[in-house]
Amino acid sequence: MRYLDSETLMAFVAVADTGSFTAAAEQLGKSQAAISIAVGRLEERLELRLFDRGHRRVTPTPAGERLLGYARRIRAIEDEALAMLLEGRxxxxxxxxxxxxxxxxxxxxxxxxxxxxxxxxxxxxxxxxxxxxxxxxxxxxxxxxxxxxxxxxxxxxxxRLERQVWCAAPNRRPETASCLQLALFPDGCRARPQVLAALDAQERRWRIVYSSSDLAGIQLAVASGDILTVLPEAAVPPGWRRLGPEHGLPELPLxxxxxxxxxxxxxxxxxxxxxxxxxxxxxxxxxxxxxxxxxxxxxx
CATH class of the missing domain: 3.40.190.10 (Periplasmic binding protein-like II)
Structure with missing residues (x-):
């Protein structure tokens, strides 16, 4: 008899999300062997191969991709039922x-x-x-x-995949400078190396004139002068200029x-x-x- 149980689906989803049996085991607080056995038994029960086990990363097969959506919904329904039963406690x-x-x-x-x-x-x-x-x-x-x-x-x-946007204060033209003046988050920000690498690939001169660990500090610096920054699209303040290749600036990865x-x-x-x-x-x-x-x- 074929059936789906919650614990096995939890292991299946964790492997799909992390791309690794080891990472899934760490996420769920179980041994790697336990996760491998759970997924293997699920594949055996369904008579389907759910993952391509590559050298560097495990990826869902087409059948695994289809099951993934159902597995998430089953887990969500289970949580909804528990929330209803425990509501107000x-x-x-x-x-x-x-x-x-x-x-x-x-x-x-x-x-x-x-x-x-x-x-x-x-x-x-x-x-x-x-x-x-x-x-x-x-x-x-x-x-x-x-x-x-x-x-x-x-x-x-x-x-979510979020765009990175070059931006400047209204009525400012920092992109026209021969050496771009930048305000960026400090080392440790994962977007910063991408920004600088894109400029280097375009052979644009740049200089970081202001660094801040919080968004308010970056916004203050840009609003105060001819300074460029890069922000997630949703964080660009209303009215700021949004810049791109048409302004001579490089495309940035999502x-x-x-x-x-x-x-x-x-x-x-x-x-x-x-x-x-x-x-x-x-x-x-x-x-x-x-x-x-x-x-x-x-x-x-």
Whole structure:
């Protein structure tokens, strides 16, 4: 008899998200052997191969991609049932971290749509760089973090591809300078090396004249002079000039925004992950929409 059980699906989803049996085991707090056995038994039960086991990364087969959507929905329905049964019994605190330039993108959805649906979940929000947030999740100082995924060591589930935008204050023309004056986040920001590499590839001269660990400091510097910066598209202030190749500036790669959580995350954390996934992995018409398979491909 073929059937799907929640624990096995949890292992299957973790492998698909992390691209590794070892990383999935770490995420779930289990041994690698236990995860491999669970997925192997699922493949045997379904008589289907769900993963291509490459040398560097494990990737879902077409059958695995199809199952992944159903597996997420089954897990979400299970969490919805538990939330209904446990509703009103106790409040739950979720410690969420993200870089502060992502607040504009995620904050409205969290406050206007997540909070009313989950009134017993209290969000405790902290800001920091992505590499520090990953460490804080590992040490259980945070329950969940939204990060810029590292291309060298990708972690978490990619939920959105975000454009990086060159921008300047209104009525300023910093892009015309022979040596570009830049305001950027300091070393540790995962977008910074991409920006500088793109300029070097174009053989543009540049100089970092201001560095700040918070978005407000970057915005203040740019508003005060002929200074360029690069921000996630959602964080560009209204009225600022958005620049690109037509202004002589290089194209920049997309940012892969991912969610990382603690092993065996509690119900409220799983609810938050499911909400973020549903809000930011929607398949819609329009150039800004990114499908779930495309997100998975970008993470590989």
């Amino acid at each position: 106790r409040e739950s605190r979720v410690r969420l971290g993200m870089p502060d330039d992502y607040l504009t993108l995620f904050g409205t959805a969290l406050m206007q749509r997540f909070a009313p649906r989950h009134p017993m979940v209290n969000l405790d929000l902290q800001y920091d760089f992505s590499h520090r947030l990953e460490t804080m999740v590992e040490s259980r100082e945070l329950d969940i973090a939204i990060i810029t995924q590292s291309s060298a060591h990708p972690r978490g589930e990619v939920i 940012l892969r925004l991912a969610v990382v959580t603690t092993p065996q995350a509690k119900l409220a954390v799983r609810q938050l992950v499911a909400f973020l996934r549903s809000e930011f992995q929607k398949e819609e018409d329009g150039e800004d929409a990114v499908s779930a398979p495309a997100l998975q491909a970008a993470a590989r």
